[in-house]
Amino acid sequence: PAEDEARIDEIKRLLEERNAVLVAHYYTDDAIQQLAEETGGCVSDSLEMARFGARHEASTLVVAGVRFMGETAKILSPEKRVLMPTLEATCSLDIGCPADEFAAFCDAHPDRTVVVYANTSAAVKARADWVVTSSIAVDVIEHLHTRGEKILWAPDKHLGGYIQKKTGADMLLWDGACIVHEEFKAKGVDDLRSIYPDAAVLVHPESPASVVEVADVVGSTSQLINAARELPQQEMIVATDRGIFFKMQQAVPEKTLFEAPTAGNGATCKSCAHCPWMAMNALDNLAGALRDHSGEIFVDAELRRRALKPLERMLNFKR
Ligand code: CIZ
Numbered sequence: 001p002a003e004d005e006a007r008i009d010e011i012k013r014l015l016e017e018r019n020a021v022l023v024a025h026y027y028t029d030d031a032i033q034q035l036a037e038e039t040g041g042c043v044s045d046s047l048e049m050a051r052f053g054a055r056h057e058a059s060t061l062v063v064a065g066v067r068f069m070g071e072t073a074k075i076l077s078p079e080k081r082v083l084m085p086t087l088e089a090t091c092s093l094d095i096g097c098p099a100d101e102f103a104a105f106c107d108a109h110p111d112r113t114v115v116v117y118a119n120t121s122a123a124v125k126a127r128a129d130w131v132v133t134s135s136i137a138v139d140v141i142e143h144l145h146t147r148g149e150k151i152l153w154a155p156d157k158h159l160g161g162y163i164q165k166k167t168g169a170d171m172l173l174w175d176g177a178c179i180v181h182e183e184f185k186a187k188g189v190d191d192l193r194s195i196y197p198d199a200a201v202l203v204h205p206e207s208p209a210s211v212v213e214v215a216d217v218v219g220s221t222s223q224l225i226n227a228a229r230e231l232p233q234q235e236m237i238v239a240t241d242r243g244i245f246f247k248m249q250q251a252v253p254e255k256t257l258f259e260a261p262t263a264g265n266g267a268t269c270k271s272c273a274h275c276p277w278m279a280m281n282a283l284d285n286l287a288g289a290l291r292d293h294s295g296e297i298f299v300d301a302e303l304r305r306r307a308l309k310p311l312e313r314m315l316n317f318k319r
């Protein structure tokens with residue numbers, strides 16, 4: 001629509017005027033991902049978003065994603081201005097892991113190394129020994145397990161359970177979940193596979209164990225896109241936020257991608273597997289953030305100092 005065109009032009013102009021770069025997550029709307037690509041920004045998972053933002057020379061980062069991604073960007077680049085289209089975009093994992101309750105949980109288990117998923121507040125990160133994203137989580141836990149460390153893991157119990165199974169590490173799990181991935185159903189995937197028996201099943205490990213069990217490939221968003229490229233199958237059933245189809249289809253234009261069912265009856269659901277908070281990022285509020293610097297992220301200096309340590313461990317981690 002012409003309205004969108006005008007917004008897009010305005011955003012492009014403002015990005016230049018403000019010496020800003022757009023860093024977008026795979027789960028944001030297609031229009032935002034496309035804009036990030038066209039303007040020399042990046043579209044990626046939270047690990048690469050963090051790396052890209054920290055490396056980039058722009059003085060302002062516009063982070064289209066959810067709150068913890070903006071906070072992470074600010075923690076890594078305190079000298080940069082970090083803007084988000086909306087500060088309301090949170091995450092069920094972040095909400096389900098309040099800093100005070102989490103600190104009490106850690107205090108009760110002082111013998112454990114505290115590893116938290118990136119989808120947490122700065123205050124929770126500040127209490128952790130390690131921060132990990134799903135693309136690096138298995139490798140980090142494997143490393144800690146090899147050193148004989150016992151783990152306290154938060155907040156995603158499905159991802160934690162998956163890593164535990166995969167590495168054999170001793171992991172105590174916080175009881176949190178992603179409201180998007182938790183809705184995928186193994187029965188729905190099976191039913192869809194009975195219609196497309198040659199399809200590969202690609203699953204993000206925030207999904208329930210029963211869905212992970214029927215997967216051909218389990219991995220983070222970037223890993224699933226790579227798998228779509230590398231697998232011989234021409235059809236893919238994908239269990240993660242449907243925002244991923246923008247980049248995945250670009251990577252494999254000749255392949256057919258299906259959303260994994262969330263309803264359990266084999267019917268694909270057009271609106272279920274999409275994060276309501278990611279969906280709050282739109283062209284309008286993105287333009288607004290650049291125009292008047294609304295949605296600016298600030299992180300308390302002392303909190304930042306403490307949260308930076310476990311984040312840097314992650315960024316410096318080599319397998
Ligand atoms: O589910 C999320 O929010 C993901 C996959 C975040 C990330 O690590 O990119």
Ligand code: SF4
Pocket residue numbers: 027066090091092093119178179180181206241275276277278
């Ligand atoms: Fe959080 Fe799930 Fe949304 Fe990701 S998709 S931001 S884990 S609620």
